[in-house]
Amino acid sequence: MSAGEKRAGISLAAIFALRMLGLFLILPVFAIYAKDLPGGDDMAMVGFALGAYGFTQACLQIAYGAASDRFGRKPVIVFGLLLFVAGSFVAAAADDIAGVIVGRILQGAGAISAAVTALAADLTREQHLTKVMAMIGSSIGLAFALSTVGAPLLYSVIGMPGIFALTGILALLAIFVVLKVVPAAPAIPRQPGWASFVEVLGHPQLLRMNFGVFVLHLMQTAMWVLVPTALVATGGLPAAEHWKIYLPAVLLSFVIMVPAVLAADRHGRLKLVFNAAIALLVAVQLGFGFFGGDVVLLSLWLMLFFVAFNVLEAMQPSLISRIAPPHAKGAALGVYNTTQSLGLFLGGVAGGSLAKHSGQNAVWLACAALGAVWLAFGMTMKMPPPRVQQSPA
Numbered sequence: 001m002s003a004g005e006k007r008a009g010i011s012l013a014a015i016f017a018l019r020m021l022g023l024f025l026i027l028p029v030f031a032i033y034a035k036d037l038p039g040g041d042d043m044a045m046v047g048f049a050l051g052a053y054g055f056t057q058a059c060l061q062i063a064y065g066a067a068s069d070r071f072g073r074k075p076v077i078v079f080g081l082l083l084f085v086a087g088s089f090v091a092a093a094a095d096d097i098a099g100v101i102v103g104r105i106l107q108g109a110g111a112i113s114a115a116v117t118a119l120a121a122d123l124t125r126e127q128h129l130t131k132v133m134a135m136i137g138s139s140i141g142l143a144f145a146l147s148t149v150g151a152p153l154l155y156s157v158i159g160m161p162g163i164f165a166l167t168g169i170l171a172l173l174a175i176f177v178v179l180k181v182v183p184a185a186p187a188i189p190r191q192p193g194w195a196s197f198v199e200v201l202g203h204p205q206l207l208r209m210n211f212g213v214f215v216l217h218l219m220q221t222a223m224w225v226l227v228p229t230a231l232v233a234t235g236g237l238p239a240a241e242h243w244k245i246y247l248p249a250v251l252l253s254f255v256i257m258v259p260a261v262l263a264a265d266r267h268g269r270l271k272l273v274f275n276a277a278i279a280l281l282v283a284v285q286l287g288f289g290f291f292g293g294d295v296v297l298l299s300l301w302l303m304l305f306f307v308a309f310n311v312l313e314a315m316q317p318s319l320i321s322r323i324a325p326p327h328a329k330g331a332a333l334g335v336y337n338t339t340q341s342l343g344l345f346l347g348g349v350a351g352g353s354l355a356k357h358s359g360q361n362a363v364w365l366a367c368a369a370l371g372a373v374w375l376a377f378g379m380t381m382k383m384p385p386p387r388v389q390q391s392p393a
C-alpha cells in the first residue's frame with residue numbers, strides 16, 4: 001500500500017470507529033437504563049428505541065450515496081455527522097423513552113456509511129481494497145470491544161445522558177478527521193440520476209450481499225435487546241460489571257478473526273470463510289436459544305458471535321465495492337447500507353416485540369432461520385475474480 005492509501009485507510013477507519021463507538025456505547029446498557037424511564041418498561045418500546053436509528057438510516061442511505069456520487073464524498077460526510085451530533089444531544093436531554101426515540105431517529109439521519117466506504121474505494125487501488133475495508137471493518141469491531149468495556153463503567157459514572165452527550169463529542173472529533181486528515185478524493189466521473197440504482201438493484205450478486213448485511217445487523221440489534229438483562233438474570237451481574245464478560249469474548253474473537261480474514265484474502269478462500277462465518281452465526285443463535293442458561297455459556301456464544309460478526313463486517317464492504325460497477329459504487333454502497341440499516345431497525349423492533357409476545361426463544365429461532373436462508377444464498381454466490389496487481393499511481 002502507498003502512503004496515501006495507508007493514510008486513507010487509517011483515517012476513514014478512525015471516522016467509522018468514532019461514530020460507531022458512540023453508537024455501541026449505548027447497546028450494552030440501554031435496556032437496563034430504559035427500565036427507569038417513563039415508558040421504558042415496555043420491551044417493544046425499548047427495542048424500537050434501539051432500532052429507531054436504523055429507520056432513518058434506511059430511509060436516507062441511498063440518498064446520501066447518490067449525493068456523494070454527485071456532490072462529492074466529504075461534504076456529504078460532514079453534513080451527516082452534524083445531524084448525528086444534533087441527535088446525540090437531543091437524546092441526552094430526553095426524560096422519557098419517546099424523547100430518546102426522537103434523538104435516535106435524528107442520529108440515524110446522519111447516514112454517512114455509504115459515502116465513507118465509497119470514499120475508501122475512491123482512494124484505494126483495487127488490489128489493496130480488501131485491506132482498507134478490513135481496516136474499517138476491524139475498527140468497527142474494535143469500537144465494539146471498547147464500548148463493551150467502557151459502557152458499563154461510563155454508565156456508572158456519567159449515566160446514559162452523559163453517554164449520549166459523549167457520542168456527540170466523538171462525532172465532532174470525526175468531523176475534524178474528515179476535514180484535516182482524510183486525503184482529498186480524486187476527480188472521478190460522476191453519473192447523477194437513477195440509472196445506477198436500477199443497475200445495482202437488479203444485480204444478483206449484490207442482492208445476495210444486501211440480504212446478508214440485513215440479516216447480520218438484525219441479529220446484532222435483536223441480541224442487545226436480550227443479552228444485557230440475561231446477564232443480570234443468569235449471572236447476577238450488575239451493568240457496571242458486564243465488561244468482565246464482554247472484554248474477554250471480544251479479545252478472543254479478534255485472535256480467531258484475523259487469521260480467517262487473512263486466509264480469505266491471501267489464499268483465495270473468500271467463499272469458504274464467508275460461508276463458514278454465516279454458518280457460525282446460525283449455530284450461535286441456536287446456542288443462545290437452547291444452551292444459554294448460565295453465564296459461562298452466554299460468554300461462549302458472545303465470543304463466537306463476535307468472531308462471525310467481525311469476519312463478515314470486514315469482508316462484505318470490500319466484496320460490494322469489487323462487485324459493483326465502477327461508476328456506481330456510491331449507489332451500490334448506498335443500497336447496501338440501506339439494507340444494513342433496515343436490519344438494525346427491524347432487529348430492535350421485531351426483537352422487542354417477539355420477546356414481549358412470544359418469549360426470548362422466538363427471537364433466537366427467527367434469527368437462526370434468517371441466517372439459514374442467508375447461508376443458502378451464500379452457497380450459490382459467485383465471488384469476484386482475483387485482483388489484478390497494479391503499479392502504484
